[in-house]
Amino acid sequence: MIIAEIKTFPLRIPFKPGPTSAASAWGPKGLHAVDTLLTRVTTDQGLEGWGESFGFTGLPVTRRAIDDVIAPMCVGQDPSQIVALMLDVQKKLHVFGRGGPLTHALSAVDIALWDIAGKAAGIPLHRPLGGGQADLPCYASLDAYGDPDLVRHAVRQAVDAGFAGVKLHEKQLPMISAGRAEAGPDVDLMVDVNCAWTVHQAIAKAEELLPLKLTWLEEPVWPPENYSGLAQVRRTGMPIAAGENVPTLLEFDRLLGAGAVTYVQPSPAKVGGVTELCKAFTLASVHNVPVMPHSFYDGPGLLAALHTVAVLGTADTMIEWRYFDLEAQIYGDHLALKSGRVDVPQGPGLGIDPDPDVISTYLNT
Ligand SMILES: [Mg+2]
Structure with missing residues (x-):
């Protein structure tokens, strides 16, 4: 089994109207919605794993890190070798920073690979x-x-x-x-x-x-x-x-x-x-x-x-x-x-x- 595709899904979900959400002061002033970045990893055998990165204002940078940098390193690799693959990506990217959007991006792929591992075995992740x-x-x-x-x-x-x-x-x-x-x-x-x-x-x-x-x-x-x-x-x-x-x-x-x-x-x-x-x-x-x-x-x-x-x-x-x-x-x-x-x-x-x-x-x- 190999990783066939890694695809990102930025979501923007608004608050419901109401007494509390109307006064929301979260993040940038006037925030009326929550930005979330989901990532889907698909294998050549059709298994799909889902991951998430920290969202909000850093989302566009994290998305580019997944789409342009991390996905090309992971596609074609064995999704069951999670620890080795994630370490390999960490080593290849360490000069660009050991935290922030790159690591948020890596987090999503890691979570998705664990999702795939559980699905491949037919058991819950825990x-x-x-x-x-x-x-x-x-x-x-x-x-x-x-x-x-x-x-x-x-x-x-x-x-x-x-x-x-x-x-x-x-x-x-x-x-x-x-x-x-x-x-x-x-x-x-x-x-x-x-x-x-x-x-x-x-x-x-x-x-x-x-x-x-x-x-x-x-x-x-x-x-x-x-x-x-x-x-x-x-x-x-x-x-x-x-x-x-x-x-x-x-x-x-x-x-x-x-x-x-x-x-x-x-x-x-x-x-x-x-x-x-x-x-x-x-x-x-x-x-x-x-x-x-x-x-x-x-x-x-x-x-x-x-x-x-x-x-x-x-x-x-x-x-x-x-x-x-x-x-x-x-x-x-x-x-x-x-x-x-x-x-x-x-x-x-x-x-x-x-x-x-x-x-x-x-x-x-
Ligand atoms: Mg906190």
């Missing part, structure tokens, strides 16, 4: 990884609202839906306090500020937020590779999570060795797919740091996290569930929550393929 739990708890990863009332509205929806926790993407105390007030004291509350602050600012903010008893404060420091700065913030007593923008295993070792994080967050669609995500789990266990994967995805990136966590996660590992109210979901109704938990798909490979109608409707070429 089986060859080592077994797996049947269902997993999720936390709701919310949009950024910038308004206390909208935060309360979204938190209420998430709590009522049964999520084990709620993550805000807010930077100001009034919004974060509103989130805690609405969630109550017993719901895990996390805050992700996407590398907003200097170390000194982050220390002051962490001290300000300590009374709200956050489960973690995520990526408080700019730049993301300032691991000693993260460690300084953590010494305030605030639990710190980071790792979604850590590009390689060696960098994870530096992050963990610096004592920078309470939770580490490798991201399957950024770090190199299932192959690298599994290595990050192993490394984190050596440092005795729990993994909370970044899975801010609705497609194969999310499924890759599900299968891996099902095998390698611990009792307190939560799945990040992007709690956006979009017009359509990539898997339709085939991947749904029940009281804040998600069933790990049991079909071959990733277990579910993207809905072809969603792809044709929201394709954004």
